[in-house]
Amino acid sequence: MRRRTVERSPAPGRGGLASPAGLLLLGGLLLLGDRRAARANPLDAFGWGARAPALGSAYAAIADDSAAGYYNPAGLARGTDLRIDVGYQAARPLIDVSGQRQALKDARGLAAGIVLPGQILGVRFAFGATLFLPDQYVTRVHVLSFDAPRLQLYDNRTQRFFLGANLAIRIYRGLYLGGGLAFLSRSAGTVELRGQIALSDPNASTLQSAVSVDLLAIRYPQFGLLWEATSNLTLALVYRHSFRLDLSQGFTINADVGDPGQTPVAKEARLAEISNSVDLFQPWQLVAAAAARFGRVLISFDLTFARWSEQPPPASNFHLDLDIGQLGDLVKLPAARAYPDSGFHDLLIPAVGVEWRAIPSAARDRLALDVRGGYRYEASPVPEQLSESSFGDADKHIISGGLGLELRKLGRVLPRPLSIDGFAAVTVLPERTFRKLDPRSAVGDFTIAGLVWQAGGQVRWRF
Amino acid sequence: MALLNRLRRRGSAPLGWLLGALCSVGFLACGTQGSGEPLANTWPRTALRSFVLRDAEQPYALLRLGWDLDQPAVAPRLDDPAVPLMVWGRMNPRQEAEHGVLFRAAVTDLGAAAPPELALAPVAAWEGTDLSSPTFLPGEGDRPPLLFYQGGDGSVGLARLAADGQVQRLTTAAPLLPAAALGVGRIGRLSVLSVGSAVRLYYLVADQHAHFVQLDAEALTRRAAADSGALDFQVSAPLLWAADFLVKQTAVVMVPAERLAGLWVRRVTTPAGRDRFDLYAVASAMTKSVVVSASSYSGGTIGSTSERFLPVESPALASASEGTPSSPAMIIYKDQPLMLLGLHTVQTGIAVAVPPS
Numbered sequence: 001m002r003r004r005t006v007e008r009s010p011a012p013g014r015g016g017l018a019s020p021a022g023l024l025l026l027g028g029l030l031l032l033g034d035r036r037a038a039r040a041n042p043l044d045a046f047g048w049g050a051r052a053p054a055l056g057s058a059y060a061a062i063a064d065d066s067a068a069g070y071y072n073p074a075g076l077a078r079g080t081d082l083r084i085d086v087g088y089q090a091a092r093p094l095i096d097v098s099g100q101r102q103a104l105k106d107a108r109g110l111a112a113g114i115v116l117p118g119q120i121l122g123v124r125f126a127f128g129a130t131l132f133l134p135d136q137y138v139t140r141v142h143v144l145s146f147d148a149p150r151l152q153l154y155d156n157r158t159q160r161f162f163l164g165a166n167l168a169i170r171i172y173r174g175l176y177l178g179g180g181l182a183f184l185s186r187s188a189g190t191v192e193l194r195g196q197i198a199l200s201d202p203n204a205s206t207l208q209s210a211v212s213v214d215l216l217a218i219r220y221p222q223f224g225l226l227w228e229a230t231s232n233l234t235l236a237l238v239y240r241h242s243f244r245l246d247l248s249q250g251f252t253i254n255a256d257v258g259d260p261g262q263t264p265v266a267k268e269a270r271l272a273e274i275s276n277s278v279d280l281f282q283p284w285q286l287v288a289a290a291a292a293r294f295g296r297v298l299i300s301f302d303l304t305f306a307r308w309s310e311q312p313p314p315a316s317n318f319h320l321d322l323d324i325g326q327l328g329d330l331v332k333l334p335a336a337r338a339y340p341d342s343g344f345h346d347l348l349i350p351a352v353g354v355e356w357r358a359i360p361s362a363a364r365d366r367l368a369l370d371v372r373g374g375y376r377y378e379a380s381p382v383p384e385q386l387s388e389s390s391f392g393d394a395d396k397h398i399i400s401g402g403l404g405l406e407l408r409k410l411g412r413v414l415p416r417p418l419s420i421d422g423f424a425a426v427t428v429l430p431e432r433t434f435r436k437l438d439p440r441s442a443v444g445d446f447t448i449a450g451l452v453w454q455a456g457g458q459v460r461w462r463f
Numbered sequence: 464m465a466l467l468n469r470l471r472r473r474g475s476a477p478l479g480w481l482l483g484a485l486c487s488v489g490f491l492a493c494g495t496q497g498s499g500e501p502l503a504n505t506w507p508r509t510a511l512r513s514f515v516l517r518d519a520e521q522p523y524a525l526l527r528l529g530w531d532l533d534q535p536a537v538a539p540r541l542d543d544p545a546v547p548l549m550v551w552g553r554m555n556p557r558q559e560a561e562h563g564v565l566f567r568a569a570v571t572d573l574g575a576a577a578p579p580e581l582a583l584a585p586v587a588a589w590e591g592t593d594l595s596s597p598t599f600l601p602g603e604g605d606r607p608p609l610l611f612y613q614g615g616d617g618s619v620g621l622a623r624l625a626a627d628g629q630v631q632r633l634t635t636a637a638p639l640l641p642a643a644a645l646g647v648g649r650i651g652r653l654s655v656l657s658v659g660s661a662v663r664l665y666y667l668v669a670d671q672h673a674h675f676v677q678l679d680a681e682a683l684t685r686r687a688a689a690d691s692g693a694l695d696f697q698v699s700a701p702l703l704w705a706a707d708f709l710v711k712q713t714a715v716v717m718v719p720a721e722r723l724a725g726l727w728v729r730r731v732t733t734p735a736g737r738d739r740f741d742l743y744a745v746a747s748a749m750t751k752s753v754v755v756s757a758s759s760y761s762g763g764t765i766g767s768t769s770e771r772f773l774p775v776e777s778p779a780l781a782s783a784s785e786g787t788p789s790s791p792a793m794i795i796y797k798d799q800p801l802m803l804l805g806l807h808t809v810q811t812g813i814a815v816a817v818p819p820s
Contacts, residue, residue, distance in 0.1 A: 097505075097506055097507060098507045098734035099507070099734070100505060100506075100507045101505070102505055102506070103505050149506045150506075433734070433735045433736075434735070435733075435735045435737070438773065439739050439740075439758035439759055439760050439773060440757075440758045440773050440775050442508070443506070443508055444508055444733055444734075444739075445733035445734050445735035445737070446506075446507070446734050446735075447734045447735065
């Protein structure tokens with residue numbers, strides 16, 4: 001048996017746990033038992049709910065509702081009320097490439113969550129589930145060749161189902177720890193042909209086919225720590241692990257090669273091809289946050305470190321395996337190709353939010369109104385695109401605002417305050433110019449600029 | 464269950480209904496319908512691109528019985544779709560390749576053009592019996608649109624193009640640029656461009672290498688205003704060689720081109736705001752001829768040999784089994800890039816190629 005194998009692979013990436021926070025949380029990760037961590041969802045791009053996006057997503061030190069399932073799981077245990085949050089949010093990207101509007105999909109869907117508090121052996125805990133269910137695509141995948149131009153962060157990153165399940169406990173008075181998993185699926189499929197390949201007349205080949213597709217679950221962890229340092233100051237630290245969604249597709253032929261009725265030229269020949277493509281990647285993130293209350297004003301600040309430099313080349317790795325006996329020497333498999341490093345930059349992403357209790361009490365203390373605003377700056381992790389790849393992206397200034405109406409004393413059914421929140425936000429992508437070194441580039445120079453409009457509303461119940 | 468127990472403990476029976484309603488709303492709001500629709504490719508490309516003949520069975524836009532038509536060029540026009548495209552070129556009687564004249568034809572639809580008519584015939588002594596290579600410099604400021612062309616020996620003549628389409632020769636006594644000053648060997652087709660304060664005429668020498676001759680734009684404007692003074696010019700080093708291109712002979716054999724012909728250069732501004740120069744020509748080896756292209760950000764510089772055009776590996780026109788291509792020219796017509804070219808089958812006419820759909 002002579003077997004020839006060619007493997008195509010990108011430049012080696014760095015390990016997903018080679019980070020200080022990763023080391024701190026190593027034990028937890030081992031318990032989870034799956035290193036294929038994930039975080040590729042529209043929440044990273046647009047936030048979740050209505051209060052948090054209004055505050056520029058500076059929410060890690062504020063979270064105490066089901067949004068904590070995304071922003072900081074530790075916040076789930078802060079309250080003792082059962083909470084149910086239901087809302088809807090939408091984002092519409094209007095991004096131009098060289099002045100031409102791109103056909104990007106909206107990201108819109110149901111944002112719902114629940115927080116179930118409890119107490120065991122005197123330890124306060126809470127379970128939270130946080131859901132974003134897009135109403136267009138539960139998931140959307142596609143594979144592009146390495147040199148195909150694309151809007152790296154708005155292409156299909158925002159078309160994603162998100163389900164997070166988290167558990168939080170109160171370690172000590174004012175100190176909370178939380179963590180959890182989010183679930184996603186990836187697909188792996190193979191097509192297998194088995195039988196005989198007729199050399200002189202391919203139509204006389206007799207091959208049976210079998211198709212096998214698996215949906216494999218991916219879990220990814222996140223952890224959060226929240227400390228109510230004083231009655232007016234809260235500090236938080238959150239770690240979110242990286243995520244890489246691969247598409248795996250295989251094709252296998254097991255067959256005798258030769259004309260029917262004659263001795264096969266190659267018996268039990270085998271050609272196997274497996275391609276693994278990176279469909280989505282999201283870096284691990286470490287968030288340090290603080291929130292302070294000054295009378296009727298709440299100010300929050302988040303600083304997120306995002307490890308974008310681990311972005312693998314978004315291309316397919318092919319593994320070819322050919323076994324055709326003595327004929328193997330006659331076949332020359334194409335040479336392997338290594339894709340260049342994507343060269344993405346790590347980011348520090350600041351976000352600030354302000355919430356002002358404009359009306360603390362009205363209508364006999366049945367109503368209160370909050371006015372919110374926020375700003376978030378996210379530089380582009382994408383480097384200059386001088387050669388083969390053409391990943392388009394630009395810096396992002398996210399400006400947001402919103403209102404929160406709190407209704408109280410609604411009777412026996414709703415004895416606790418009911419919150420109705422709304423927000424609107426715009427992401428401004430100032431024009432960025434990409435120049436190619438080679439004038440013969442198939443894509444050529446291009447510019448990226450645009451806006452992303454967001455809006456949403458949510459109702460939050462407490463029982 | 465804990466949730467239900469909690470709700471029951473609070474005596475909130477209607478709350479169960481409320482939760483049910485919320486879940487129903489949630490499910491109603493969710494759609495799971497997907498599709499395998501192909502991704503819309505709306506990414507604009509200003510790069511060099513390949514073309515295919517618009518109609519393989521009837522590729523010609525211009526033909527004239529008994530004549531060969533070649534070297535297309537489009538006269539400057541107002542950017543108005545109602546104004547017909549005025550295609551110029553060279554034509555010669557069949558079997559009389561050395562007796563060329565310039566023609567023009569109004570094209571309102573690429574499938575229906577007016578018959579080509581004589582636009583300019585050799586008159587001046589230096590022109591000999593042959594005119595070729597019409598190429599236009601659009602008007603700018605005081606300078607009217609100018610027509611450059613070649614006489615029989617490759618020397619360059621100049622004419623002014625009036626608004627009514629009339630042509631006024633400006634070089635009756637002597638050529639604007641004598642062939643001997645441009646290089647040693649046969650001087651090939653001209654292609655003129657305005658580059659800043661200069662005007663460049665690109666051309667091929669001896670079917671082997673490309674050059675440009677650079678003129679001062681203001682001096683040219685004075686010359687166009689009938690000033691008969693001397694015109695200074697500079698000639699560049701070679702920008703490109705025929706052997707830079709490979710010509711496919713069989714499915715697996717590629718050989719370096721033996722000769723180049725029909726050069727055309729255009730200048731485009733990329734979305735980044737910088738110039739890029741694209742060069743098109745026909746490369747030939749043995750009996751095969753293909754339209755090829757090359758590109759440069761500078762278009763070459765005087766006195767430097769390092770600023771060369773970089774050849775594009777794939778042909779600019781997909782295999783033209785319908786005939787032998789010659790003299791490509793690039794235009795934008797109704798917002799679409801088009802390639803006009805000579806195409807020889809039993810006769811030579813002006814064909815149209817478009818980007819593949």
